Amino acid sequence: MTLDGAQLRKTLEADRELAVRLKAFRGIVRVTLGPTVFDLVVDDGAVSSSDAAEAEPTVGVTIPTELWDLMAVEKPQVGLECMTSAQVFGATIDADWPTLVAPYLGAWNRIVRLGVDAATGRHEIVVDADPFADSDDPVGRYVRFDVDGLEHRVYYETAGRGPVPVLFMHTAGADGRQYRHVLADPALQEKYTLIAIDLPYHGKSLPPLGSRWWEKDLKFDKAQLMAWITGFIAATELDRPIFVGCSVGGQLASDLCAHHPEAIRGAVGVNGLYHMESWQGFDNDRFRDPRVAAGAVGSTMFDVTGMDAPEDFRREVEWIYTTNHRDVYPADNDYFMFGHDLRVDGHLIDTAKTPLIILTGEYDISMLTPDDNGSALAANIPGAEFIVMPGLSHFTPSDDPEGFRPHLTAALDRIAAS
Structure with a gap:
């Protein structure tokens, strides 16, 4: 499925959850979802995007093209439904684990989830009440x-x-x-x-x-x-x-x-x-x-x-x-x-x-x-x-x-x- 990179960038810039999860983070996040590559510039939760620059990013969130093509589908194979399990197959979060990956792990995972949702049209399921x-x-x-x-x-x-x-x-x-x-x-x-x-x-x-x-x-x-x-x-x-x-x-x-x-x-x-x-x-x-x-x-x-x-x-x-x-x-x-x-x-x-x-x-x-x-x-x-x-x-x-x-x-x- 095709990912509209420009629209995804707008979604990430406006996403309230991402802003909360990135509080106190300052740096450049290079996002690579298959052929779609761009930078997120983050300043204490404020997110803006730009084309990938030559500068070394603070964090890299990367899903290789051959893997992205298998993830960005309505029903992916087992292990390719999220960033956490996809790392078994070669997806990476490139940064220091205790200082840059772990504290903001929810943000890095959400970037990938929003990318998959944008490519597939998938939406969160909402319930109005507990079943019992x-x-x-x-x-x-x-x-x-x-x-x-x-x-x-x-x-x-x-x-x-x-x-x-x-x-x-x-x-x-x-x-x-x-x-x-x-x-x-x-x-x-x-x-x-x-x-x-x-x-x-x-x-x-x-x-x-x-x-x-x-x-x-x-x-x-x-x-x-x-x-x-x-x-x-x-x-x-x-x-x-x-x-x-x-x-x-x-x-x-x-x-x-x-x-x-x-x-x-x-x-x-x-x-x-x-x-x-x-x-x-x-x-x-x-x-x-x-x-x-x-x-x-x-x-x-x-x-x-x-x-x-x-x-x-x-x-x-x-x-x-x-x-x-x-x-x-x-x-x-x-x-x-x-x-x-x-x-x-x-x-x-x-x-x-x-x-x-x-x-x-x-x-x-x-x-x-x-x-x-x-x-x-x-x-x-x-x-x-x-x-x-x-x-x-x-x-x-x-x-x-x-x-x-x-x-x-x-x-x-x-x-x-x-």
């Missing part, structure tokens, strides 16, 4: 339990009155607010008791007394995460809930089936993988740099939300990430990226006793690595199911609740009936 506002009545409370000699005070919300409990775990660096739509679903409330947890250190679950978290890099491993979940189940006296986790929770779903089948009656792993060998080059420590605020994580996660999901719900993903402590995302991600490998312990899973269903969004980045992802899990663990959710992405429980609803409902019903 009339039944949005969760009850929040705290429970205390010990893990590794520390007392944890853990927040959770409950909704519904059904006979089968379902425990929901959030993504890395986030909290139970991601499941607010799911907990409000009246049909699920009839059949299930729905519980969304804020893991320790996340959301309203403050770090435990005595943890001295400020003296170290936070790192959460598989054993610790599983102990938090099983400790919570025991403390709340849940009767073998169905466990549902997304992303890092999707990894934990299968690990719980392997190591703690006595605690759960089955699991749904949303965007969970078999192993992470293809992702071992991921630089998790860049998010531990003290110059990098939580907003960099929020901007990254917002960029990989579903491109057809409602804008307000996509924005909630960024809000939740940005309001959690910066160190929690890399702490969780240590396990997600480097601590999960079912080639080692997947043989412990007995799906006849503990059913396991993997739900993966068509646009989840794991779809780029079929040897690692949920399809590999199902191929190697007898009885495990792998289901692709068309059009959905990594944060589907929160950014596209109505699109996620039929897939989740079917998975829960199958496990409950087993």
Whole structure:
């Protein structure tokens, strides 16, 4: 599709979000979207444009022509729907990560998104109300339990009155607010008791007394995460809930089936993988740099939300990430990226006793690595199911609740009936 460069420049100059995201930035941004090349001159959020000059830019946002031609289409292939994932294929943001890329990451991603929108005619989807506002009545409370000699005070919300409990775990660096739509679903409330947890250190679950978290890099491993979940189940006296986790929770779903089948009656792993060998080059420590605020994580996660999901719900993903402590995302991600490998312990899973269903969004980045992802899990663990959710992405429980609803409902019903 053809990009009108002159019109895009006018759009960028007038874009209110871009002006907010570029506050305190001063410099030249060279934008290269295929054959379209121009400079943005930015002064504390005020944006003007010009033809590309000979002067060295402060930041370069570049998508090579062969890549741009694949991105600027109505339905791009997996991995080319946003700037964050397109960097796997050669898109670049050329500048110093902690001082120029991370603080303004939302701006650099937005430039590309507005360029794609201009080329394709795509528009944000707007909703007027929450889908289940009339039944949005969760009850929040705290429970205390010990893990590794520390007392944890853990927040959770409950909704519904059904006979089968379902425990929901959030993504890395986030909290139970991601499941607010799911907990409000009246049909699920009839059949299930729905519980969304804020893991320790996340959301309203403050770090435990005595943890001295400020003296170290936070790192959460598989054993610790599983102990938090099983400790919570025991403390709340849940009767073998169905466990549902997304992303890092999707990894934990299968690990719980392997190591703690006595605690759960089955699991749904949303965007969970078999192993992470293809992702071992991921630089998790860049998010531990003290110059990098939580907003960099929020901007990254917002960029990989579903491109057809409602804008307000996509924005909630960024809000939740940005309001959690910066160190929690890399702490969780240590396990997600480097601590999960079912080639080692997947043989412990007995799906006849503990059913396991993997739900993966068509646009989840794991779809780029079929040897690692949920399809590999199902191929190697007898009885495990792998289901692709068309059009959905990594944060589907929160950014596209109505699109996620039929897939989740079917998975829960199958496990409950087993």
